Amino acid sequence: MREKKPSNCLGHWFRANLPEHVLDVAWSADGTQVIAGLSDGAVFVYSAASASVHLELECHAKGLGAIAVHPKEPLLATAGHDGKIGVWSLTTGQKLHEWEGGAAWVERLAWNSTGTILASAAGKVVRMWNIGSQEILLECAELSNTVADLAWKPGHDVLAVAVYGGVNLYSPKSVVPIAKWPYKGSPLRLAWSPDGKMLVHGNQDSSVHFRYADSGAELHMSGYPTKVRELSWDFRGRYLATGGGPGACIWDCSGAGPEGREPRILEGHAGDLSAVAWQRRGFLLATADVAGKLCVWQTANRTPLVGVASFSDTEVSCLEWAPNDKAIAVGTAAGALAVFKVE
Numbered sequence: 001m002r003e004k005k006p007s008n009c010l011g012h013w014f015r016a017n018l019p020e021h022v023l024d025v026a027w028s029a030d031g032t033q034v035i036a037g038l039s040d041g042a043v044f045v046y047s048a049a050s051a052s053v054h055l056e057l058e059c060h061a062k063g064l065g066a067i068a069v070h071p072k073e074p075l076l077a078t079a080g081h082d083g084k085i086g087v088w089s090l091t092t093g094q095k096l097h098e099w100e101g102g103a104a105w106v107e108r109l110a111w112n113s114t115g116t117i118l119a120s121a122a123g124k125v126v127r128m129w130n131i132g133s134q135e136i137l138l139e140c141a142e143l144s145n146t147v148a149d150l151a152w153k154p155g156h157d158v159l160a161v162a163v164y165g166g167v168n169l170y171s172p173k174s175v176v177p178i179a180k181w182p183y184k185g186s187p188l189r190l191a192w193s194p195d196g197k198m199l200v201h202g203n204q205d206s207s208v209h210f211r212y213a214d215s216g217a218e219l220h221m222s223g224y225p226t227k228v229r230e231l232s233w234d235f236r237g238r239y240l241a242t243g244g245g246p247g248a249c250i251w252d253c254s255g256a257g258p259e260g261r262e263p264r265i266l267e268g269h270a271g272d273l274s275a276v277a278w279q280r281r282g283f284l285l286a287t288a289d290v291a292g293k294l295c296v297w298q299t300a301n302r303t304p305l306v307g308v309a310s311f312s313d314t315e316v317s318c319l320e321w322a323p324n325d326k327a328i329a330v331g332t333a334a335g336a337l338a339v340f341k342v343e
Contacts, residue, residue, distance in 0.1 A: 022331025
């Protein structure tokens with residue numbers, strides 16, 4: 001009897017070969033456009049319906065640091081190695097605003113949940129910009145080290161800033177931190193739980209650190225094979241998926257939290273993970289690795305691997321689910337942009 005071939009939930013939508021490393025991918029707020037930011041500073045905006053280029057933006061001649069799509073409007077923020085921040089119309093391609101980041105390279109951008117404030121990080125400088133008045137709202141004080149990441153607390157105008165030695169919390173109304181959460185090491189990435197009750201950071205020392213926002217209680221999970229840059233919460237805030245090696249590590253944070261619980265390890269990658277992302281409102285988890293493999297998991301299944309795609313001899317550098325969770329965009333270090341339907 002012939003063995004039944006496992007089903008694959010990933011169906012081809014379109015693929016484009018771009019001239020440089022795809023640094024980041026994103027979807028427009030309405031899901032009609034796929035955006036690819038390249039390391040050389042160019043940004044390509046594709047129409048998802050026609051799989052054709054809608055806009056090609058030359059954003060930063062010295063290289064791209066970050067992109068961030070507005071949560072509600074057809075706007076794209078870009079940051080570059082020219083020290084500048086741009087805000088662009090995704091409809092016309094027009095540059096609407098240009099701001100100085102405060103240092104030679106701007107490397108992080110983050111919109112608050114309402115899209116009224118854009119936060120930027122350049123070296124040791126964190127600034128907040130009022131998108132309505134088009135002016136600087138605040139420059140945060142007391143940063144002694146280079147900023148590694150920014151993350152707004154969901155539903156609140158509280159910005160978490162990761163630097164060597166811990167995490168500072170800022171309000172748009174105060175230049176000094178409203179709270180300081182020390183950590184003896186280098187946080188690399190931040191991720192708030194969807195309800196804002198817990199902040200997690202992945203670290204240079206191959207660990208993940210949990211902090212409860214209200215009580216200040218802390219949990220520390222160590223023993224990862226590599227430093228941890230990949231973090232993603234499911235939409236309920238029950239599960240946290242992390243990279244930090246070739247296995248996707250799933251922590252159950254329900255009830256009393258992950259303390260004392262063994263994580264589940266999803267094994268299917270030969271190389272270390274380079275990206276992880278839960279669906280926005282669904283139960284599928286996407287993971288990708290430095291060897292070019294993309295996996296989609298339904299963690300509730302006995303056999304959880306439900307989708308696989310591969311890119312030859314290149315790292316998958318980024319991925320993002322569409323707003324309706326029915327597609328996933330993937331970028332690679334070799335310049336491939338691929339969009340898969342999820343069936």
